[in-house]
Amino acid sequence: MPIRGHTTVAAPLGQTDESDVYATHEARRGKGGLVTGITSLAERDAIPPERRDAGMIVHVLEAQQYYSLSPDLITWQAVNFGAASNNLYVPTRAVTSDAVLGIEDYSVYVSAQDNAITVFLPSSAAIGNGRRYEITATDISFAITLQAPAGELISGDASYQFGSVYDSITIESFASNWFIK
Numbered sequence: 001m002p003i004r005g006h007t008t009v010a011a012p013l014g015q016t017d018e019s020d021v022y023a024t025h026e027a028r029r030g031k032g033g034l035v036t037g038i039t040s041l042a043e044r045d046a047i048p049p050e051r052r053d054a055g056m057i058v059h060v061l062e063a064q065q066y067y068s069l070s071p072d073l074i075t076w077q078a079v080n081f082g083a084a085s086n087n088l089y090v091p092t093r094a095v096t097s098d099a100v101l102g103i104e105d106y107s108v109y110v111s112a113q114d115n116a117i118t119v120f121l122p123s124s125a126a127i128g129n130g131r132r133y134e135i136t137a138t139d140i141s142f143a144i145t146l147q148a149p150a151g152e153l154i155s156g157d158a159s160y161q162f163g164s165v166y167d168s169i170t171i172e173s174f175a176s177n178w179f180i181k
Helices: 041-045
Strands: 034-038 057-060 065-069 076-079 092-095 107-111 117-120 132-139 144-147 159-161 168-174 177-180
Touching: 041 057, 107 117
Parallel strands: 034 057, 092 107, 107 132, 117 144
Antiparallel strands: 057 065, 065 076, 132 168, 144 159, 168 177
């Protein structure tokens, strides 16, 4: 059934050049990515296979919930981006002794009130490009050191020393190293 006010498309759309300001599609009818304007779970489940892409996110209005499509292109899993207020939620962790950061960590608060602490980064080569951590020193009575794995660097150095209380950095993995943003 034709959709009023739309042109039938038989191939993917593209912009004419980099200066083109027109969108290539509506979020509701694109392939993969973020799909909005879906009213029900039944409508979500009826998205045709040609418009499905593993990892795509769909917002369902009646459920007030986001869902991510699994690699099998059939199974949907609820995704929680935050509290009912729709604020972005990020995993937080308090560190009071030596610790190794993992995939589940993001915002890390380090207190060296009782002893010196070393926070070890995972291997950038193993974790892949684009992994970020926000690390904040909440007490520096003793030294807090952020340590790169052997053979990797943090913006050119093997480690980073926090200099003052509330010193905070964002660090990102790229090309088998870590970079302070």
